[in-house]
Structures are given as structure tokens and as C-alpha cells.
Amino acid sequence: xxxxxxxxxxxxxxxxxxxxxxxxxxxxxxxxxxxxxxxxxxxxxxxxxxxxxxxxxxxxxxxxxxxxxxxxxxxxxxxxxxxxxxxxxxxxxxxxxxxxxxxxxxxxxxxxxxxxxxxxxxxxxxxxxxxxxxxxxxxxxxxxxxxxxxxxxxxxxxxxxxxxxxxxxxxxxxxxxxxxxxxxxxxxxxxxxxxxxxxxxxxxxxxxxxxxxxxxxxxxxxxxxxxxxxxxxxxxxxxxxxxxxxxxxxxxxxxxxxxxxxxxxxxxxxxxxxxxxxxxxxxxxxxxxxxxxxxxxxxx
Amino acid sequence: xxxxxxxxxxxxxxxxxxxxxxxxxxxxxxxxxxxxxxxxxxxxxxxxxxxxxxxxxxxxxxxxxxxxxxxxxxxxxxxxxxxxxxxxxxxxxxxxxxxxxxxxxxxxxxxxxxxxxxxxxxxxxxxxxxxxxxxxxxxxxxxxxxxxxxxxxxxxxxxxxxxxxxxxxxxxxxxxxxxxxxxxxxxxxxxxxxxxxxxxxxxxxxxxxxxxxxxxxxxxxxxxxxxxxxxxxxxxxxxxxxxxxxxxxxxxxxxxxxxxxxxxxxxxxxxxxxxxxxx
Numbered sequence: 035x036x037x038x039x040x041x042x043x044x045x046x047x048x049x050x051x052x053x054x055x056x057x058x059x060x061x062x063x064x065x066x067x068x069x070x071x072x073x074x075x076x077x078x079x080x081x082x083x084x085x086x087x088x089x090x091x092x093x094x095x096x097x098x099x100x101x102x103x104x105x106x107x108x109x110x111x112x113x114x115x116x117x118x119x120x121x122x123x124x125x126x127x128x129x130x131x132x133x134x135x136x137x138x139x140x141x142x143x144x145x146x147x148x149x150x151x152x153x154x155x156x157x158x159x160x161x162x163x164x165x166x167x168x169x170x171x172x173x174x175x176x177x178x179x180x181x182x183x184x185x186x187x188x189x190x191x192x193x194x195x196x197x198x199x200x201x202x203x204x205x206x207x208x209x210x211x212x213x214x215x216x217x218x219x220x221x222x223x224x225x226x227x228x229x230x231x232x233x234x235x236x237x238x239x240x241x242x243x244x245x246x247x248x249x250x251x252x253x254x255x256x257x258x259x260x261x262x263x264x265x266x267x268x269x270x271x272x273x274x275x276x277x278x279x280x281x282x283x284x285x286x287x288x289x290x291x292x293x294x295x296x297x298x299x300x301x302x303x304x305x306x307x308x309x310x311x312x313x314x315x316x317x318x319x320x321x322x323x324x325x326x327x328x329x330x331x332x333x334x
Numbered sequence: 335x336x337x338x339x340x341x342x343x344x345x346x347x348x349x350x351x352x353x354x355x356x357x358x359x360x361x362x363x364x365x366x367x368x369x370x371x372x373x374x375x376x377x378x379x380x381x382x383x384x385x386x387x388x389x390x391x392x393x394x395x396x397x398x399x400x401x402x403x404x405x406x407x408x409x410x411x412x413x414x415x416x417x418x419x420x421x422x423x424x425x426x427x428x429x430x431x432x433x434x435x436x437x438x439x440x441x442x443x444x445x446x447x448x449x450x451x452x453x454x455x456x457x458x459x460x461x462x463x464x465x466x467x468x469x470x471x472x473x474x475x476x477x478x479x480x481x482x483x484x485x486x487x488x489x490x491x492x493x494x495x496x497x498x499x500x501x502x503x504x505x506x507x508x509x510x511x512x513x514x515x516x517x518x519x520x521x522x523x524x525x526x527x528x529x530x531x532x533x534x535x536x537x538x539x540x541x542x543x544x545x546x547x548x549x550x551x552x553x554x555x556x557x558x559x560x561x562x563x564x565x566x567x568x569x570x571x572x573x574x575x576x577x578x579x580x581x582x583x584x585x586x587x588x589x590x591x592x593x594x595x596x597x598x599x600x601x602x603x604x605x606x607x608x609x610x611x612x613x
Contacts, residue, residue: 062341084454086612097341105345107457114454118447120362127365132451134357137350177451184341187454 035098037062037185037217038083043092044241045078052078054241055092060219060234062097065211067232068221069324075241076221077114080187083219084112096185108136111178112187117170118177121163125154125173128162129180136181148176152206168199175206186210188220192227200227207231229320237324239331256317259291260299263312273306274299287312348458355456355465360472363439369473372435376428376477380406381488383423399423403489404498407482408506408577414552414562425510426545426573428481429517432474433539436521439473440466441532444613459607463526463600467519471596474514482507502580509576509588516569516592517543519599526603529613545570569595 038060045053053075060066070076081087083094083101094101096110119128126145133141149155152172157165165173171191178186188207192200208231210216222228228235235252237245247255263286264270271288274281278299280291290299300310318326346354363369384406387399399420400406408424416422443449452462490496521539528535548570555562565571572591575584 084450085457086450086453088609088611097343099343102457103343103345104351104457105343108346108455109341109343110454112450112454114447114450116447118449118451120366120442120446120448123365127361131358131361131448134361135354135452136455137346137354137357181455184343 035062036060036095037064037097038066038219039093039095039098040079040083041093043079043082043094044090045075045082045087046090051241053082053089056238056241056243058236058243059246060217060236062217063211063215064234065207065218065220065232066234066236067225067228067320068219068236068238069225069228069320070221070238071328072223074238076238077189078241079238080112080114080189080219080221083187084110084114086114106184108181109184110187111180111183111185112189113171113174113178113191114187114189117162117174119162119170119173121161123162124158125149125160125162125165126158128173129158129176132177132180138181144180148179151179151210152176153202167194168196168202171195171199171203172206175203179210182214183216186216186218186220188218190222191220192222192224200224204231225321225324226319235320237327239328244331245327252320252323253317256319256323257291258294258315258317259289260293260296261287261289261314261316262299262303262310263287264303264308264310266308270303270308273303273308277302351456351458351461352464355452355461356468358452359465359469362442363469363473366442368435368438368442369476372431372473372477373480375431377480377484379427379431380423380425380481380485381491384485384488384492384494387420387492398494400489400494402498402578403486403494403496404503404578405494406485406489407503408510408580409574411577411579412562412575413577414565414571414574415549415556425478425481425485425507426570428474428477428510429513429545429569429573430540430543432470432477432514432517433521433524433543434536435473435477436466436470436518437525437532437536437539439470440522440525440529441535444529445532449612453612460600460604462607463519463522463603466522466525467515467596467600470518470522471515474518475511478507478511478514498578502578505580505582505585506576506578509580509585510573512585512588513569513573513576513592516572516595516599519596519603520569523599523603526606545573548574567591 036059040056040058043053043056068076082089096106099106129145130141133144138144149158152175154172192203211218234248236243271281271283274290278290278293282289296315303310409421413421524538525535528538548565548568552562552565566575566587572588576588
């Protein structure tokens with residue numbers, strides 16, 4: 035069963051389509067990385083799924099049920115834009131309110147459980163307004179985790195976090211999918227981080243889904259390249275261009291794309307009088323893949 | 335890494351949904367200073383008004399706007415058009431304080447973003463309207479009680495007369511408490527309409543809470559020498575109708591009018607929430 039299934043979803047603001055006949059499928063148990071430029075419609079889609087915005091048209095199904103079904107919506111946890119906490123209330127009080135809202139019976143135990151997951155068990159008495167940005171994001175995750183959600187919708191949860199904060203957030207997200215089998219829809223601009231955890235990707239542009247693929251598919255599509263350095267880079271580039279189809283000079287290195295035999299590249303350069311000082315074999319990451327895809331779309 | 339699990343979805347009943355929403359609203363009400371501040375305001379204002387009306391004027395003459403303690407609680411008779419401040423300054427003022435309190439209470443939902451948590455887990459928007467109306471009605475009813483205490487203590491300290499028809503007094507107090515439901519629903523509705531504009535929410539609640547529209551309408555109706563009793567179908571009219579000469583009929587009017595407007599505003603508010611974006 036798919037956790038989210040969206041067909042032809044549209045939403046416009048003052049005649050401008052923020053989401054335009056969008057189709058989307060998020061398999062159950064996936065960590066779905068939702069990628070797109072600013073204003074591409076990621077947050078709007080997430081708000082539509084959460085029922086914060088009223089769609090102009092289309093269909094949203096969560097676990098095979100209509101998204102307006104109270105039975106399924108009570109199992110959705112969301113962190114959209116901010117944690118949605120009262121600044122003057124303590125972390126504990128904010129979580130308690132959500133427990134009451136969800137009708138959780140052993141609220142205290144549940145609060146301790148989610149605070150432990152987000153590694154904030156010692157900060158329950160802190161006022162929300164006195165928490166750091168990283169802590170607020172984690173409290174937002176804790177709020178979303180209350181009541182054993184089947185689906186988590188997280189809008190840019192790692193924005194503004196430092197390296198350590200990002201690592202903690204990454205570990206938390208992997209933990210909750212592993213331990214609780216929760217499906218996570220996560221949007222982020224920090225593609226390097228997303229790449230480390232996502233099992234599926236959806237790429238949105240101008241309100242339209244332009245590609246959906248699994249991490250395995252992404253891996254197989256990602257170009258392999260050999261990165262190397264020579265004393266005479268221009269000369270080496272000219273030599274390699276005569277032999278290989280795709281040679282580029284990027285970030286101070288020569289990159290030879292889609293060639294498996296690294297030794298053959300070195301031999302060829304040696305024969306033509308170029309000594310390789312540095313060489314490595316790489317695969318382009320999500321970020322480069324995304325940039326390339328966007329450039330192609332821009333050109334179309 | 336797809337880890338799937340068997341997920342059971344049980345649709346919560348209306349009672350369970352509303353219990354959750356009411357629970358969180360009451361928790362907020364009792365755990366934030368806002369409610370207590372407004373309870374205090376509702377108690378202090380009538381005490382201050384009664385004390386100030388006994389102050390001497392420029393010539394040293396003592397002006398007494400009230401002749402009786404209970405006039406601070408309710409007017410002597412149905413006065414839709416006010417002639418002196420004493421006709422106006424009674425428990426009806428709670429509806430002005432209440433309007434401001436409701437605006438702040440609902441405004442905090444939106445300002446903090448907590449409304450997103452509520453609407454994510456509550457697919458039925460009527461839950462929000464019903465819960466806010468009931469909780470704010472409770473808060474306003476409590477304010478009526480502190481107003482009663484403040485007004486009575488203030489009036490007694492000043493030394494006003496205490497003669498009253500006890501039955502009418504009880505009916506007047508009960509009537510105004512019952513009207514809290516209708517007023518709270520109106521204020522919730524106004525705050526749903528102006529949810530993106532906090533200032534306008536507060537101003538509109540204040541404006542409607544003063545009852546100025548009905549006072550204006552009553553002035554026109556009276557000038558045309560037409561009967562004013564039909565004004566009782568409105569919230570302010572029914573609130574004025576609960577006075578120190580009221581009978582059981584006035585109480586019934588309060589019950590019917592309050593519930594009818596509460597239903598109307600709740601249905602209208604739910605419709606707006608269903609048709610429009612939450613924020």
C-alpha cells in the first residue's frame with residue numbers, strides 16, 4: 035500500500051498555480067525526499083496533504099483512504115515551517131497539549147518517549163521561546179511523533195541547523211523509520227543530507243512532479259566519472275577529448291564521464307606525454323544530478 | 335530500507351474528537367495568564383466604576399449614577415438606547431472584555447502555528463469552531479461571575495442600596511451567563527473571518543461586543559415610535575433584556591437566542607474553514 039497517492043492535484047493563489055496537476059506516490063515505509071527550488075510547490079503540496087490548504091482539484095489518498103478521513107488524519111504528524119508551539123509554555127506543556135488533542139491516555143509516558151527519541155529528555159521544563167533553533171526543530175519532530183503516527187510530513191526540518199544538529203536530525207529520522215516503520219515525507223534544500231537518508235525521491239518544478247525515483251534508481255542513473263589532475267590541464271583535456279565523449283574541467287579537475295576503465299585513461303594520457311598527479315573515481319551526487327536535471331528542464 | 339507495518343485506522347467518534355479539542359483548549363485556558371488577567375479585569379472594572387461614580391464633581395457635589403448595587407450588574411429595565419453611562423455600564427461589558435480575550439486566545443493559535451497541529455490531526459473543521467465557542471463561553475461565564483463579585487463588593491463598599499427582586503436578579507445574572515455562548519460563538523466566527531489580521535480581529539470583536547449596532551438600530555426604531563422588542567432576537571438585545579425587572583420569559587429568550595446564534599455562527603464558521611485555506 036502507498037502511504038501517499040496524489041493524482042492531478044492543483045492549487046492556485048490569485049490565478050497562479052503553485053501546484054499544477056501534480057502526481058505523487060510515496061510508498062509505505064519510505065523516507066521520501068521531496069526536492070525542488072524555492073517556490074516550486076513543495077510546501078504547498080505538504081500543506082495540502084495536511085489539510086491546511088483547500089485544493090482546487092485533484093485527489094489525495096493517505097494509506098488508501100481519502101485525506102479528509104479523520105481516522106487517517108489522526109495518524110499524521112507534521113512539522114510545517116515551524117514547530118507550532120506556544121512560546122510562553124514549556125516544552126512539556128506544549129507536548130502535553132498535543133497529547134490531550136490526540137487523546138493519548140498515558141500522556142506523561144508518551145512525552146518522555148518522544149523526548150528521548152529526539153534526545154531532549156533533559157529539556158522538558160524549558161520554555162519553548164528559550165530553546166535554540168535546533169532544539170525547536172527537534173521539539174517539532176517530537177510533536178509530530180506523538181500518538182504513533184503512520185506518516186510524518188516534515189518541511190525543511192534541517193534548515194538552519196549546524197553540522198551536529200543535522201547529524202542528530204538524520205539519526206532521528208533513520209531511527210523512527212527503522213523502529214516504528216513510519217513513512218516520512220521530507221523536503222529539504224540540503225540535498226547532501228537528504229541523500230544520506232532518503233529511500234525515494236520526488237523532484238518538483240513549477241508545481242509539477244518532473245521525476246519520481248527510488249534511491250536505487252537514482253544510484254543507477256547517476257553518472258560515474260574519473261576525476262584527475264595533470265600539470266598541463268588544458269593539454270590533457272585536449273588529448274582526452276579526442277578519445278572520450280564527455281570530458282569536462284570542473285572545480286580544478288578534469289572529469290571524464292561514463293568510462294569504467296580508469297587505468298586506460300591514465301595509460302592514454304601517459305602515451306600522450308601527460309603525467310597524472312591525482313586521480314579518483316566518483317559518482318555524481320544527488321545535488322549534481324538535480325542541478326543537471328534542472329538545467330535540462332530550463333533549456334527545454 | 336522499506337520497513338512496513340500493519341496499520342489500523344480507527345475513525346474517532348465526534349465525542350472523542352471534541353473531547354480532545356476541548357481538552358487542549360481548556361488546558362491552554364488554565365495554563366496561560368490571559369484567562370486570569372481577564373477574570374481580574376472583569377472584577378476590577380465594575381468595582382472601579384462604582385467607586386468613580388461616587389466621586390465629587392468640580393463643584394464638590396457627589397454624583398451617583400447608580401441608586402442600587404444591582405444596577406452595576408444589570409439595568410433596571412430593558413434599555414436598548416442608553417441615556418447615561420449607568421444604563422450601559424453593567425455586566426454586558428463582560429462581552430466586550432470577552433471579545434478581546436477570545437481574539438487573543440484564537441490569535442495565539444495562529445501566531446504560534448499551533449493551529450497547524452490542530453488542523454493536521456482534526457480533519458473536521460467543526461471541531462475547532464465548537465471547541466473554541468464552548469471554551470470561550472466558559473471563560474466569559476467565569477468573567478460574569480468575577481464581574482458579579484467585583485460589582486457587588488464595589489457597590490457595597492460605596493454604600494448603595496441593596497433592595498432587589500431576587501428572582502429577577504438571578505434571572506438577569508443567569509441570562510447574561512447564558513448569553514456568553516452566543517457571544518463567544520460570534521467572536522470565534524469573527525476571528526475565523528479575520529484570522530490573518532490579528533488587529534482587525536480584536537477591533538471587530540470590540541466593535542460588535544459594544545452592541546453599538548443594536549443601540550444604533552434601537553435609536554432609529556424608537557425615533558419611529560416602533561416597538562423595540564424584536565431587537566431581542568439579537569445577542570445584544572437579548573443581553574439587555576436580561577435585567578432587574580426580568581421574568582422567566584427573558585431567561586427563555588436568552589436561552590433560545592444564545593443557542594440559535596451559536597449554531598448559526600458555528601455552521602457559518604465551519605463553512606468558511608472548509609472552503610478557505612486555514613492560514
